[in-house]
Amino acid sequence: MLPVFLSSGLFLGWSLGANDAANVFGAAVGSRMVRFRTAAIISSLCVIVGAVYSGAGTAHTLGKLGAVNALAGAFMVAFSAAITVYMLVKAGCLVSTSQAIVGAVVGWNFFSGSATDPTVLSKIMLTWVACPALAAVFSILLYKCIAGIIKAAQLHIFTLDGMTRWGLILAGAFGSYALGANNMANVMGVFIPVANLQPIQLFPGVVLSATQQLFFLGGLAVSVGIFTYSHRTMMLVGDGIVKLSPVASFVVVMANSLVLFMLSSQGLSDFSVSLGLPAIPLVPVSSSQATIGAIVGIGLLKGGRSIRWRSLSNIAFGWILTPLMAATICFVCLFFLQNVFQQTTFKPVSYELTSSAWDKITEEDGITQETLTQIDDLWLERFPNAAAFRKALVARLGEQPEAIRKIMFYSRRDSLRLSPKIIGRLDTKKLSEAELAVLNELSGQVFVHSWRLKEVLGEMSPLWRYSSTDEEHNKRLDAKFKYLDSKLHSQDADGS
Structure with a gap:
C-alpha cells in the first residue's frame, strides 16, 4: 500500500511545481529575459538536488507541529493540502503550499486529538508575515546596490542585457535549490515517520537514506508540475503585479532565493548561534510569499504607484483562505477514510503522570512546587490523547507554555x-x-x-x-x- 499512500505526496509535489516552484523564475520569464523551457529545466534539476541534500532541516519544525503517526493519516494530510492548492490554482489564486500543509496538519491534530503546540504554530505563522517583509527589504537593498554599480560602471546596453540574462539564470538556479531545501518538507515531510523505507546504496560511498529517497520522489513530482502547469503562474508573478525591468527581475529572484536559503540552512543557523545570536528558525515558507514581497518592495521603491493593489489583495485573500480550507478538507476526509474505508488514520497516544515522569518533572528548571501542587490531582490518571491532557493542564496552570511542554513530554506513554x-x-x-x-x-x-x-x-x-x-x-x-x-x-x- 505504500506506493498508493505516497501518491498524495506526489500530487502535492506536482501542485508545488505548478504553483510555488515556478516563482523563482517567474520574474525572469515574465520580463521575457529567460525562456520558459530553459527556466523549467534548470528549476527542475536544482529543486531535486536541493531536496535530496538539504531538505531535512525544515522537516523537523513541521514534525513538531504534528507528528502524523499512521500512513493513511499522512496520505490524507498530503492529499488535503494538494487538493486545496489545486482548487485554488484552478480558481486563479496564487496560494502557498506551506500554508496548505500546515492547515492540513492542524486538521489531523484536531481529528486525532493531538495537541497543536501554540509556540510552534505561532513561529510558523510569524514567518508568513516575516517572509514577504524580509524579501521586500532584501529586494530594496539589492536594487539600490545593483543600480549604483551599473551607474558607476557605465555598461553598454547589450553588455548589461547579457549579464542580466545570465544573472537571472544563476539566481534562478540558486533559488530552485533553496526551494527544494526549504519546501520539500511540505511535500514529503509527513511521510518520514511512517514510510519505513530502507537505505539504498547507489554505488560505494553514496547511500540514499529513507528521507532522501522520499525527497527525491517529491522532487521528481515537482519537476512534472513545473513543466505541465507552471507557465501561467510564472506570467502572473512576473507581469501581474508590477511591470518589472530585467534588472528588477534579477533582484526579485535573488531576494526570493536568499530568504528561502536563509530559512532552510542548518549551517547558517549554527553560524548565527556561534556568534551569540539567536538561531535562525528552519521553517518551510512559501516561495510565492517571498516573491510577492520582493516585487512589492521594488514597487514601493518606485513610489508604489505602479503596484496593482487589486491583484495583491486577491493574492492575500488566497493566503488567508488556504490553511482554513486545508484544515477543513483534512478533517472531513479523515472521518470518511477511517469510518467508511476502515483505515487507521492515527495511532492513539495516551498520557499519564507516572512515578518516573513525576520524578523527572520535579527535577526540571522552571517547574515550581506551586506547579506540582496544582497538578497533583492528575497523579496516575491516564488521558486518551494529547489534547485532553493539555486541556487539563491549562485548566490548572493557565498559559504556561514551557512548563506544559515539559510535563507533556515526560508524561507521554510510548510503551x-x-x-x-x-x-x-x-x-x-x-x-x-x-x-x-x-x-x-x-x-x-x-x-x-x-x-x-x-x-x-x-x-x-x-x-x-x-x-x-x-x-x-x-x-x-x-x-x-x-x-x-x-x-x-x-x-x-x-x-x-
Missing part, C-alpha cells in the same frame, strides 16, 4: 518493547555491533516512556550517552535514537 525480533532487524550500518550489544542486554524489557529508554542506555554505555563537549557525537546520537524510536514504534504495525 516501547525491546523484543529480540525487533533488535535483530536493526540495520548494522546505522548501529555498531557494540551499540547493538547494549540493546541486547535490555532484550525483553518494556519502557513506558521513550526518554527513559534513552536514560537507561546512557547509564549502561558511553556509546549511548550525550556529551557536554562533542556536538558531532550528539548529532549522530540524535539520529540513532530517532532511527531506534521509529523501528520500535513500527513493530505494532507489522505485527512484531
Whole structure:
C-alpha cells in the first residue's frame, strides 16, 4: 500500500511545481529575459538536488507541529493540502503550499486529538508575515546596490542585457535549490515517520537514506508540475503585479532565493548561534510569499504607484483562505477514510503522570512546587490523547507554555518493547555491533516512556550517552535514537 499512500505526496509535489516552484523564475520569464523551457529545466534539476541534500532541516519544525503517526493519516494530510492548492490554482489564486500543509496538519491534530503546540504554530505563522517583509527589504537593498554599480560602471546596453540574462539564470538556479531545501518538507515531510523505507546504496560511498529517497520522489513530482502547469503562474508573478525591468527581475529572484536559503540552512543557523545570536528558525515558507514581497518592495521603491493593489489583495485573500480550507478538507476526509474505508488514520497516544515522569518533572528548571501542587490531582490518571491532557493542564496552570511542554513530554506513554525480533532487524550500518550489544542486554524489557529508554542506555554505555563537549557525537546520537524510536514504534504495525 505504500506506493498508493505516497501518491498524495506526489500530487502535492506536482501542485508545488505548478504553483510555488515556478516563482523563482517567474520574474525572469515574465520580463521575457529567460525562456520558459530553459527556466523549467534548470528549476527542475536544482529543486531535486536541493531536496535530496538539504531538505531535512525544515522537516523537523513541521514534525513538531504534528507528528502524523499512521500512513493513511499522512496520505490524507498530503492529499488535503494538494487538493486545496489545486482548487485554488484552478480558481486563479496564487496560494502557498506551506500554508496548505500546515492547515492540513492542524486538521489531523484536531481529528486525532493531538495537541497543536501554540509556540510552534505561532513561529510558523510569524514567518508568513516575516517572509514577504524580509524579501521586500532584501529586494530594496539589492536594487539600490545593483543600480549604483551599473551607474558607476557605465555598461553598454547589450553588455548589461547579457549579464542580466545570465544573472537571472544563476539566481534562478540558486533559488530552485533553496526551494527544494526549504519546501520539500511540505511535500514529503509527513511521510518520514511512517514510510519505513530502507537505505539504498547507489554505488560505494553514496547511500540514499529513507528521507532522501522520499525527497527525491517529491522532487521528481515537482519537476512534472513545473513543466505541465507552471507557465501561467510564472506570467502572473512576473507581469501581474508590477511591470518589472530585467534588472528588477534579477533582484526579485535573488531576494526570493536568499530568504528561502536563509530559512532552510542548518549551517547558517549554527553560524548565527556561534556568534551569540539567536538561531535562525528552519521553517518551510512559501516561495510565492517571498516573491510577492520582493516585487512589492521594488514597487514601493518606485513610489508604489505602479503596484496593482487589486491583484495583491486577491493574492492575500488566497493566503488567508488556504490553511482554513486545508484544515477543513483534512478533517472531513479523515472521518470518511477511517469510518467508511476502515483505515487507521492515527495511532492513539495516551498520557499519564507516572512515578518516573513525576520524578523527572520535579527535577526540571522552571517547574515550581506551586506547579506540582496544582497538578497533583492528575497523579496516575491516564488521558486518551494529547489534547485532553493539555486541556487539563491549562485548566490548572493557565498559559504556561514551557512548563506544559515539559510535563507533556515526560508524561507521554510510548510503551516501547525491546523484543529480540525487533533488535535483530536493526540495520548494522546505522548501529555498531557494540551499540547493538547494549540493546541486547535490555532484550525483553518494556519502557513506558521513550526518554527513559534513552536514560537507561546512557547509564549502561558511553556509546549511548550525550556529551557536554562533542556536538558531532550528539548529532549522530540524535539520529540513532530517532532511527531506534521509529523501528520500535513500527513493530505494532507489522505485527512484531
